[in-house]
Amino acid sequence: MAATVYQQAFPLVDITTIPDEEILTHRRIALLQLVQKHIRTRDMLELAVELATLIEKWQYSKEQCKSLLYYIAKAGNTIDGEGFIRTLAEKAPTYREDFMTIAEQLEAKGYQLGQQDGEQKGYQLGRQDGVKEATRQLAKQLLSDGIARENIKRYTSLSDSELDKL
Numbered sequence: 001m002a003a004t005v006y007q008q009a010f011p012l013v014d015i016t017t018i019p020d021e022e023i024l025t026h027r028r029i030a031l032l033q034l035v036q037k038h039i040r041t042r043d044m045l046e047l048a049v050e051l052a053t054l055i056e057k058w059q060y061s062k063e064q065c066k067s068l069l070y071y072i073a074k075a076g077n078t079i080d081g082e083g084f085i086r087t088l089a090e091k092a093p094t095y096r097e098d099f100m101t102i103a104e105q106l107e108a109k110g111y112q113l114g115q116q117d118g119e120q121k122g123y124q125l126g127r128q129d130g131v132k133e134a135t136r137q138l139a140k141q142l143l144s145d146g147i148a149r150e151n152i153k154r155y156t157s158l159s160d161s162e163l164d165k166l
Contacts, residue, residue: 015033015036015037016037018033018037020034020037020050023037024050024054027058028058028060030054031051031054031055031058031060031068032068034047034050034051034054035047035051035068035071035072035076039071039072039075039076040075040076040077042077043077043078043079044072044076044077044078044084045078045079045080045083045084045087048083048084048087048088048091049087049091051068051088052087052088052090052091052092053091053092055088055092055095056091056092056093056094056095059094062095062098065095065098065099065102066098066102066105069085069099069102069103069106070106072084073106082103085099085100085102085103135156135157135158136158136162136166138156139152139156139158139162139163139166140166142155142156143163143166149163
């Protein structure tokens with residue numbers, strides 16, 4: 001049995017090429033396929049109604065829903081995480097209480113839908129900008145002190161054009 005599974009080619013399907021309407025016909029697997037297709041490219045709030053409809057229709061377990069929401073919180077994007085959870089809870093009344101509990105758990109663990117590491121990324125970008133500005137200020141001072149351009153370039157990693165701007 002292992003030989004038949006592991007020694008034969010298996011089909012690889014590019015889910016991004018399948019229209020959403022067709023994915024919605026894929027029964028229980030449609031939920032996962034839809035999330036996988038759009039996890040990085042769309043605001044998940046746009047898909048909340050379809051996701052809730054699928055969850056309600058196919059009666060997924062609490063653990064499956066929890067895993068899905070953790071995945072969306074970690075990898076997905078949305079402008080309004082609270083609205084996303086609220087929409088799921090409204091459109092899938094069977095799971096309303098579970099979704100609200102999961103939302104509280106996500107919040108307790110520091111996940112915020114739509115702001116995945118947003119503060120950390122903002123901090124990193126601000127820090128990088130600060131380092132660049134400090135490097136430019138240092139290079140400007142070295143130029144005014146008469147230090148050779150080649151040495152300044154070597155120590156600051158600034159290009160000739162960047163030094164010319166200073």
